Amino acid sequence: MVEIKEKDIQKAAAEGMDSFLRIFTDSYKAALLGELTSDKMGALNGDQHTLLAYHYFLDEVMVGGFCQLIQNGYGPYIFENPFAKAMRLWGLKDFSKLIYRAKEIYDVHKVDLVKERTEEEFMAMYEEYEAFDEIEETFFEEEELITTLIASYVDDHIEDFATIVKE
Numbered sequence: 001m002v003e004i005k006e007k008d009i010q011k012a013a014a015e016g017m018d019s020f021l022r023i024f025t026d027s028y029k030a031a032l033l034g035e036l037t038s039d040k041m042g043a044l045n046g047d048q049h050t051l052l053a054y055h056y057f058l059d060e061v062m063v064g065g066f067c068q069l070i071q072n073g074y075g076p077y078i079f080e081n082p083f084a085k086a087m088r089l090w091g092l093k094d095f096s097k098l099i100y101r102a103k104e105i106y107d108v109h110k111v112d113l114v115k116e117r118t119e120e121e122f123m124a125m126y127e128e129y130e131a132f133d134e135i136e137e138t139f140f141e142e143e144e145l146i147t148t149l150i151a152s153y154v155d156d157h158i159e160d161f162a163t164i165v166k167e
Contacts, residue, residue, distance in 0.1 A: 002027045002048065004162040017151035024048075024154065024161050025055040036077065047160040050086040053077055054150055061139060066102055066132040067125040070113045079103045090153045095139075095146050102135050 004027050012023040028048055032040045036052075044052065057078055060069035069075065077083075084103060088096035106113060109129070117125070139146075154161050 001163045002031050002044070002161075003165050006164050006166045009158075009162075009164065013155075017148055020151050021051065021055070021147070021154065025052050027162065028052045045160070046082075046086070047157070048162075049081070050083060050090075051150070051154060051161060053081065053083045054087075057083075058143070058147070061136060062143070065126070065136045066105075067113070067122070067129055070106065071117065071122055071125070075106055075110070075114060079106045090150065092146060092149055095142070095149075098135055098138055098142075102132060105129065105131050105135075 002024075004023060008023055009020070012019040028044055028051070031043050041049070053074075056074045057069065060072055060074055069078065078099070079102070084096045084099035087093075087099060113125075113129070158164065
């Protein structure tokens with residue numbers, strides 16, 4: 001289990017929910033030695049993977065939408081794992097439905113979405129995959145609430161996300 005110092009969690013929590021979640025995800029990335037590879041997947045439990053998946057989801061979708069998320073290699077981590085189901089189990093039913101809607105597009109167009117592209121071809125994806133636009137807009141509108149609910153879930157189940165080291 002990943003260990004995090006209690007004082008670091010308290011400091012991060014005082015800075016806000018984004019910092020609070022990042023203290024966990026930064027620790028997970030360190031445990032994975034910065035690489036999300038299949039041979040390192042066992043270093044994290046299911047809840048830790050779910051939180052890390054949200055971290056990647058948030059960072060990628062907020063900057064470049066689903067096309068960027070998928071082109072940067074996170075499509076399988078989000079859509080081919082039980083991320084959407086975990087969100088539902090964490091109480092984020094509407095967000096779970098949003099992920100499933102994006103997954104439907106991903107599943108139908110996976111071969112094309114994941115293929116290597118030039119910068120020009122990548123930019124053209126935004127016109128070709130306008131089906132993601134409404135889903136992205138909904139996420140942008142609800143992101144703060146979603147992140148708040150996830151931070152609350154982590155706080156309420158903190159022992160599932162890290163071993164807290166008291167000094």
